[in-house]
Amino acid sequence: MTKSADSEVPQGRADDVLRMNSPAPPIEVESWLRGQPLASFEPGTVYIVEFWATWCGPCVAAMPHLVQLQETYRDSGLEIVGVAASEHAPTADEARTTLEAWLADKFPNLNFRIAFDHTGEMKELWMEASLAFGIPTAFVVDRDGHIAFIGHPMQLDDVLPKVLNGSWRTSDDAKAADLERIAEGQREARKSALVKPILAKLRPAMQAEDWTTALAAVEEGVAVVPDNPNFRRAHADLLLHKMRDMRTGLPVMRQLVRDAIGTKSEPWMAMAMELLFDPAKDNCHLPQAERFAMGKELAEQILVLNPPHGNGPKYASYGAVAQYYCESGNTEHAIELVELGLNSVGHPEPMPDDLKPFYVPRLLQALANCTGEKACYGDFCVAPQAKFAESVEAQPPEEET
Secondary structure, X not given: OOOEEOOOXXXXXXXXXXXXXXXXXXXXXXXEEEOOOOOOOOOOOEEEEEEEOOOOHHHHHHHHHHHXXXXXXXXXXEEEEEEEOOOOOOOHHHHHHHHHHHHHHHOOOOOOEEEEOOOOHHHHHHHHOOOOOEEXXXXXXXXXOEEEEEEOHHHHHHHHHXXXXXXXXXXXXXXXXXXXXXXXXHHHHHHHHHHHHHHHHHHHHHHOOOHHHHHHHHHHHHHHOOOOHHHHHXXXXXXXXXXXXXXXXXXXXXXXXXXXXXXXXXHHHHHHHHHHHOOOOOOOOOOHHHHHHHHHHHHHHHHHHOOOOOOOOOOOOHHHHHHHHHHOOOHHHHHHHHHHHHHOOOOOOOOOHHHHHHHHHHHHHHHHHHHOOOEEEOOXXXXXXXXXXXXXXXXXXXXXO
């Protein structure tokens, strides 16, 4: 289950953390966008208080599930409250306007309440107090007004019936899940405390294109949290693409490839693959023999983890893999991979509209580069990269798959 990063996570002692059996915090919101205002939790009713945002893909994906839960369990005393407390907008009015338009378009007949808060108070009372470090996060408030569960809304299928029948909070599973959640939150809090001052140096340096200062900050980040994919990616990107320091950058890239494959994580491998074969970039400045050797290894491993005949979504990783096969001369296989990637945008679950601008153009770019023709999908159209022909000239002959 996926979450989107939201806010910085504070340090906290276990006895200070909002957890199972804690009294539920109050509902302190600016306004109610859907449903009647809720001043307090009514005894005898079970509530799901779910923090979400329109920009958060996993949040959007969870919305139909919440609609179904509300429909299924309304007669059992369930009320769902969606809390939009993380909208990205300069002002509360702009955030509220975005939310209203989004709800009217996507869920015009929503069957549960939506609260809005732009002050940060709800995040402080609920998210920060519980060491919750991403959204969507669901808080289940039991009939006595105490917290019964904190976690991802997609976990509610197993938990909610037990909360409703009164068996969850006394179970060993509930106690173990709560302890594990708090331990994970404390680990993330410690990491956040280490990373925050590094990001304070890195962000202005990147904006100023001060690559030397940015590199120093990134190297500090890699040393402090070596398992952070963002620092690892930024390290290789700065050296290979911004500073074009191949002597230092290639060993960094090789290690990133080894670690990505070692973790057996498709997102890590896709991240590494994009540094080598991003369809939207001209990578002619990279040493081609090493680029293709690393690309071959990553492409093969990605297709093992997420095979073309499998049911997993292809859109996140297949664009760069297709670019690799295209530049390797295997046009037919590249086009097949792009088509599978585009098909997975709508199946088995439709991709949220706000994610399409990130993934669809990358797939189309690989297709356009490979065919030399404009490629379109829905409202998206992409032309071949002007320099793509130059990069193809230096590539090895066609490889078998």
